Amino acid sequence: MSVRSTALSFQPSPSFSVVDALGRVAVGWIVPATMFVLWWLASRYEWMPQQILPEPALVWQAAVDLATQDLFVNLWISLRRLLWGLAGGIAAGVVLGALMGASRVIRQIIYPTFFALIQIPTLAWLPLFMIVFGIGEALKLAVIVKAVIVPVAIHTLAGIDDTQPKLREVAAALRLPWSVRLRTLVIPAGLPAFITGLRLALAQAWVSLLAVELLASSEGIGYLMVWGRQLFMLDIVFVCIIVIALVGWVMDRGIQTFDRVLIRWPRAATPELTWSRSKGYARLLPWLLPLTLLVMWQWASTRGIVDPNLLPAPTTVLAELRVGLLDGTLLNALSHSFARALAGLLLGGGIGVTLGLLLGMSRAMDRLLGPTLATLRQVAVFAWVPLITAWVGIGEPAKVTFVALAAFFPMFVAAHHGVVNRSAQLDEAARALRLSHGLKLRVLILPGAAAAIFAGLQLGLTYAWLGAIGSEYFMRSGPGIGGLMINAQQLARMDIVIGAMVLIGLSGALLRRLGEAIETRSTRWRTASLVP
Amino acid sequence: MTQPIVEFRQVSKSFRVAGGELEVIRQFDLSIAPGEFVAILGQSGCGKSTLLRLLAGLDAEYRGEILIDGRVASGIGADRGIVFQEPRLFPWLTVERNVALGLVNEPLDESQRAQRVADYIRLVRLEGFEQALPHQLSGGMSQRVAIARGLVASPRILMLDEPFGALDAQTRQQMQAELLAIRERAQITTLLVTHDVEEAVFLADRVVVMAARPGRVKTIAPIELPRVRDRSSFEFHQLRQRLIGQLVTEIKPGHD
Numbered sequence: 001m002s003v004r005s006t007a008l009s010f011q012p013s014p015s016f017s018v019v020d021a022l023g024r025v026a027v028g029w030i031v032p033a034t035m036f037v038l039w040w041l042a043s044r045y046e047w048m049p050q051q052i053l054p055e056p057a058l059v060w061q062a063a064v065d066l067a068t069q070d071l072f073v074n075l076w077i078s079l080r081r082l083l084w085g086l087a088g089g090i091a092a093g094v095v096l097g098a099l100m101g102a103s104r105v106i107r108q109i110i111y112p113t114f115f116a117l118i119q120i121p122t123l124a125w126l127p128l129f130m131i132v133f134g135i136g137e138a139l140k141l142a143v144i145v146k147a148v149i150v151p152v153a154i155h156t157l158a159g160i161d162d163t164q165p166k167l168r169e170v171a172a173a174l175r176l177p178w179s180v181r182l183r184t185l186v187i188p189a190g191l192p193a194f195i196t197g198l199r200l201a202l203a204q205a206w207v208s209l210l211a212v213e214l215l216a217s218s219e220g221i222g223y224l225m226v227w228g229r230q231l232f233m234l235d236i237v238f239v240c241i242i243v244i245a246l247v248g249w250v251m252d253r254g255i256q257t258f259d260r261v262l263i264r265w266p267r268a269a270t271p272e273l274t275w276s277r278s279k280g281y282a283r284l285l286p287w288l289l290p291l292t293l294l295v296m297w298q299w300a301s302t303r304g305i306v307d308p309n310l311l312p313a314p315t316t317v318l319a320e321l322r323v324g325l326l327d328g329t330l331l332n333a334l335s336h337s338f339a340r341a342l343a344g345l346l347l348g349g350g351i352g353v354t355l356g357l358l359l360g361m362s363r364a365m366d367r368l369l370g371p372t373l374a375t376l377r378q379v380a381v382f383a384w385v386p387l388i389t390a391w392v393g394i395g396e397p398a399k400v401t402f403v404a405l406a407a408f409f410p411m412f413v414a415a416h417h418g419v420v421n422r423s424a425q426l427d428e429a430a431r432a433l434r435l436s437h438g439l440k441l442r443v444l445i446l447p448g449a450a451a452a453i454f455a456g457l458q459l460g461l462t463y464a465w466l467g468a469i470g471s472e473y474f475m476r477s478g479p480g481i482g483g484l485m486i487n488a489q490q491l492a493r494m495d496i497v498i499g500a501m502v503l504i505g506l507s508g509a510l511l512r513r514l515g516e517a518i519e520t521r522s523t524r525w526r527t528a529s530l531v532p
Numbered sequence: 533m534t535q536p537i538v539e540f541r542q543v544s545k546s547f548r549v550a551g552g553e554l555e556v557i558r559q560f561d562l563s564i565a566p567g568e569f570v571a572i573l574g575q576s577g578c579g580k581s582t583l584l585r586l587l588a589g590l591d592a593e594y595r596g597e598i599l600i601d602g603r604v605a606s607g608i609g610a611d612r613g614i615v616f617q618e619p620r621l622f623p624w625l626t627v628e629r630n631v632a633l634g635l636v637n638e639p640l641d642e643s644q645r646a647q648r649v650a651d652y653i654r655l656v657r658l659e660g661f662e663q664a665l666p667h668q669l670s671g672g673m674s675q676r677v678a679i680a681r682g683l684v685a686s687p688r689i690l691m692l693d694e695p696f697g698a699l700d701a702q703t704r705q706q707m708q709a710e711l712l713a714i715r716e717r718a719q720i721t722t723l724l725v726t727h728d729v730e731e732a733v734f735l736a737d738r739v740v741v742m743a744a745r746p747g748r749v750k751t752i753a754p755i756e757l758p759r760v761r762d763r764s765s766f767e768f769h770q771l772r773q774r775l776i777g778q779l780v781t782e783i784k785p786g787h788d
Contacts, residue, residue: 170620173588174681175608175637184633188624265623266667 027364028371052391054235062235063242070224075243078220081137082209085144089201093149094194097156105285107157112286113293114153120505121466122147122208123482126215126473127489127497132310135216140209147208148201155197159190192263199255203380206248210382215473222382229386237386245378252378312495321499330484334503337468337480340396344403345464351404352411352460353453360419361445373412381406381467385474394475399468402475406467407460414456418449451519458515465511469504535602536563537721538587538689543596544746545582556582558746559596564721566688571724571736575779579747580725584691587723588614600689610637613682617694619674621666627653627677628662634684652680655714672703679711683718692724696731705763708734712759729775733768734761741778751778 036056042048043055050058063071096114100107125146133139167189171181213222221240228236294314300306301313308316324330355373359366384405392398422445430440472482481500488496545557556579564570574580585591587598589608598605600612613634621630632649640648653662656676666674675695682690692711696704708731715722726732732739736755743750753775757767 166616166618166620167622169590170616170622172590173608173614174633175610176633177636180633180636184622184625184629188622191624263624265665 024367027367030368031372032375051232051234054233054238059235059238062233063239066224066236066239071221071239071243074219074221074224075247078209078213078222079247081140081220082144082205085141085209086148086202086205088141089145089148089205090152090198092145093152093197093201094156096149097153098160100153101157101160105282108282108285109289113289116290116505118150118154119509120501121462121469121508122204123211123466123470123473124485124501124504126212127485128494128501130216130489131492131494131497139216140212140220143208143212144205147204151197151200151204152194153197155193155200156190159193159197160186162189162193164189192259195255195259195262199252199259202251202255203248206251207380207382210244210380211470211473214382214385225383225386229390232390234387234390237390241379241383241387244380244383245375248378248380249375309492310494312498317495317498317502320495321502324496324499330481330500330503333479333481333484333500334507336478337465337472337482338507340399340403340471340480341461341464341468343400344405344467345407345460347400348404348407348464349411349457349460352408352413352456353415356412356415356417356453357419357445357449360416360449361441377409377413381409381463382470382474385470389475394477396478398475399471399478399480402471403464403467406470407464410459410463411453411456414452414459415449418452418456419445421452422448454515454519458512458519461511461515462508465508534565536599537566537568537601538562538564538723539597539599539602540583540587541597541599543583543586543594543598545579545586545591545594555746557594558748560748562740562749562752564723566721567719569715569722569724569735569737570740571726571732571738572740572742573726573729573732573775573779574742574747575727575744578742578744580742581693582747584614584693584723584725587689588612588691610685611687612689612691613685613687614691615675615678615682615693615695617697619666619671619678621674621677621681623666626663626665627658627669630666630677631680631684634681638685648684652684655683655717656680657710670703671699672707675699675707676710679714683714683720686718688721690720690722692722694726695724697726697728704728704731709760711735729772729779730763733757733771733775734763739775741775753778 039053040056043050043053043058054062096110100110100114122143126143129139129142129146133142167185171185176184209220210222213220214226217223217226221244225237225240228234228240297311298314301308301311301316312320321330355369359369359373381402385402388398388402388405392401426444426448430444435443468480469482469485472480473486476483476486481504485497485500488494488500540560540562543557543560544555546553546555548554560583562570572580572583582591586594587605589605589612592607600609622633625633628649631652632645635645635648638645638648650662653659656679658673658676658680661669661673666677669677679695695711696707699707712735724732724735733755739753739755741750741753742748753771755771757765757771761768
């Protein structure tokens, strides 16, 4: 029931708006249609070999063939894995987040360790999981649970923190019992943040599952792609990409609908997690868990309770880390991966920001390219790997291409968002001052979008770093920290794997700090006071 | 005078701040008779809202005594209902369910509960909006829901913490008139905290003017004008000017 009238805005006549809407939709089809025609022409007149670029009809035929045979079987296998992993990960994440939200002491014990572990991305856990769990179903489950548990736990915690103090006071004044307080205050207050976490979890679970299926699997949609790629039947790869995009889209839409149906009140912005410094003995609490774990780990491996090949002692890992750092192999691998991440970020991020600005400023460009990009964005990034290896090979250019692709979307989305959501009042002021396009870009649009672009840069840095490691898993050539880990995994050298994980975690944290530093330096006007 | 329903005896309150104690209330004394409407008037930061929080039981650390019916008040009780400056409605609950939250601790069966909620929604004239969510209501309507929630458990004391402070001038006057009408229907002792002199004069039987830093009683002025009071009358104007005078000497620089 709407009490306040909102229908005050001017409504254009229906006939006009229908034509307009149709036109808008049609414009979005121009790019895909052109691509399709080019594709058809290219294969028809054999500008490229049939193997590299199969004819549209062939892809369609493959789709029909696959649909009746392998496609649904494999898709179902992947979805079943996803479902089980999600169930486990969500349950564990909620329990972990709720525990940390319920008690300050528990939070002080768990959170720092949790925070340190999540600096190591899911992708970097893969080689370790492969040694521990083998390459069967347990591996897939472990990877998905890891991917899901982090966003769910963090957002559950944020949601519990979000319970507004003012409403808590009302609950106290009304003497609401514990159960009513949980039902009417804590859960609904935390729900929006939780669903945000769920959405992230779903996307990450899907991407991670694809990665592991590409790398180590004998069934599933990711495996189907690898198989198609190995037989050089790129039509199969194409069909898989489309199906993967569809699944991603359906899941994202599902969560959005779920969110809309469930949350009908205006939501507050998700707060930053607060971390209060403790005094006295409480300061030691954060060290309790990691030290206990380390001591147990050391004890278990020196006593031979666990297989030292499976879980080498911390001292062994440290020694291996020291050797690797001193003889330069680790640093050399790390610097190669960094170089790839940086090159890919510059390429993909540069194109992303440029396109984002362009589409943000021009309605026509937005309608022309927006829908195509939105569709491509639904393709989980690893799904491009078989195509890239087929077209570009497995050398340096292929890796950089993959990293660029990984970094492109966060930067594009951030820049686009920043421009579209600029202040309407300042825009009007700029028009009243009759600023030229160049000047308007310099004094209004770029500074206005800067905050969003830098937020995107942080995400872009993370994605580029992940992309660099991932590219080394899938395109095994040349030095790099990801390649080093995969090779160590094949030799079952757990000490090297764990050492490299630590390095990856540290570098990732460092990159994020760098991104934050760049952001605060470049958008000082947001916080700086007039008095120096 | 009959036994007071509420009595503050030498109530003092300090907050611990970095590097010492900040005294916000010093030796506050006040007796409120059953059915009386008392307004506590003071500039912001004089500790008037803190007094209300102490009486509500939201804060139990103070010196002195607060008595209810001659007995020391302890904890948060069903005999006291509170309405805050912001409506503080639960954004995900309907009007009806927000009001019903006030009845959670009452031993009622479902039909009695529903009847009581409906009664109080009618009391604040919100029939037809039972299923609305808070964001669909105007500021005045939201505050009426909060008043219904504060009254629904039939407390004997209603505490209002600048309840109309966030409303526009017209809505505020309208809500003040409605508050008087509600009080007429539900006989209830009322303690209002406000910084609005006109509001205090229009509503209260007695106005307690507070001095600030630390908060203490400066004067207590009885308002003996018949209700409903005419804001444009000479007597109203005179009383208002006198109280403004009291507040202003308080604000004057150097006068502490």
